[in-house]
Amino acid sequence: MAVITEIKDLKRIYERRVPRMFYDYAESGSWTEQTFRENTSDFDQLRLRQRVAVDMTGRSTTSEMIGQEVAMPVALAPVGLTGMQHADGEIKAAKAAEEFDVPFTLSTMSICSIEAVAEKTSKPFWFQLYTMKDEGYVRRLIERAKAAKCSALVITLDLQILGQRHKDLKNGLSAPPKLTPKTIVNLMTKWTWGLQMLGTKNREFGNIVGHVDGISDTSQLGAWTAEQFDPSLDWGKIAKIKEMWGGKVILKGILDAEDAKMALKVGADAIIVSNHGGRQLDGAMSSIKMLPSILDAVGDQIEVHLDSGIRSGQDVLKAVAMGAKGTYIGRAYIYGLGAMGQAGVSKALEVIHKELDISMALCGKRKISELDQDVLLVPKDFT
Numbered sequence: 001m002a003v004i005t006e007i008k009d010l011k012r013i014y015e016r017r018v019p020r021m022f023y024d025y026a027e028s029g030s031w032t033e034q035t036f037r038e039n040t041s042d043f044d045q046l047r048l049r050q051r052v053a054v055d056m057t058g059r060s061t062t063s064e065m066i067g068q069e070v071a072m073p074v075a076l077a078p079v080g081l082t083g084m085q086h087a088d089g090e091i092k093a094a095k096a097a098e099e100f101d102v103p104f105t106l107s108t109m110s111i112c113s114i115e116a117v118a119e120k121t122s123k124p125f126w127f128q129l130y131t132m133k134d135e136g137y138v139r140r141l142i143e144r145a146k147a148a149k150c151s152a153l154v155i156t157l158d159l160q161i162l163g164q165r166h167k168d169l170k171n172g173l174s175a176p177p178k179l180t181p182k183t184i185v186n187l188m189t190k191w192t193w194g195l196q197m198l199g200t201k202n203r204e205f206g207n208i209v210g211h212v213d214g215i216s217d218t219s220q221l222g223a224w225t226a227e228q229f230d231p232s233l234d235w236g237k238i239a240k241i242k243e244m245w246g247g248k249v250i251l252k253g254i255l256d257a258e259d260a261k262m263a264l265k266v267g268a269d270a271i272i273v274s275n276h277g278g279r280q281l282d283g284a285m286s287s288i289k290m291l292p293s294i295l296d297a298v299g300d301q302i303e304v305h306l307d308s309g310i311r312s313g314q315d316v317l318k319a320v321a322m323g324a325k326g327t328y329i330g331r332a333y334i335y336g337l338g339a340m341g342q343a344g345v346s347k348a349l350e351v352i353h354k355e356l357d358i359s360m361a362l363c364g365k366r367k368i369s370e371l372d373q374d375v376l377l378v379p380k381d382f383t
């Protein structure tokens, strides 16, 4: 049995166990992947200030995100097709998050439906909305999220137009995978994955199939989805969706101070500084580099969260010390899920928690609320 001490260990097992097309789907960025790479390498440019002789007994990583108590300021980001990384993936990730006491966000493009996740969990989760051209569908989706008692709506703003990832096109990405000579050869080496999939009914996009006229199975889905992302989404529409929802709203995909000011105007409860994990605008700056200017613009008026590039508890510490109230992990938990199902997501959370706890202590800080710029050594040309 492999000894798992860091997120990279989970990634190695994940790569061995999951069909290539789903590994590539997660482990890639758009076009040249510059933004995808810099999301992680920019964290490495930030250094930490070691402090000593501070009493570290009774320290804690607990905090709050949008008024909700969390065991650490880390939520699970919405990730499409999670149920293809491991059977019932969204349910398993949600359960691991629930046990750890951190928020789970369910993607519109999930395999397990809102109802399936609600049925198998006991704490409210957050629902991520992609705005689609079909307004009736968006309205029904919002009603379903309300009925499932989701406690926040995360509206993703950076995917009005789908970015391009070369590998997905070359692999012919689909859920479930289409059987071609190439995929059959690959699937034969991933038989544990195949067995899991045979054991579940959740194999198609549960929030879409059966909920849209004319879409009764996955074969009709690709064209519908590609055509449905709403290129006309603007601040007026965002305000309408917020009103329709009536609860807490988090706007995801803000990477510019001017957009952050607009998010404030529409009355969002929080924003997520994000470039979608480097999957949308290649060439965009990393989230961690854009965070300071966004905090300068709106940081004292709205809760600012961050994702893209977090692979360790030290990355969480750096983002929070810079001023983010919360962070999200995407790939870091997907590696765990693909590697070991629910236990793998729990392991990813444990690893990140331990790294955060130890690093905080070695920086001389006992509580999340004590973390500030003081902890960081930021290179002069960082932003």
Ligand code: FNR
Pocket: 025, 026, 027, 039, 077, 078, 079, 080, 107, 108, 109, 128, 156, 252, 274, 275, 276, 277, 278, 279, 307, 308, 309, 310, 328, 329, 330, 331, 332
């Ligand atoms: C995503 N992301 C995403 N975001 C969203 O709002 N809805 C979605 O359905 C998806 N789907 C998705 C699939 C995969 C495979 C990945 C890796 C990411 C973006 C996600 O929520 C988050 O912004 C990034 O994952 C953060 O970057 P890291 O942590 O993966 O580096």
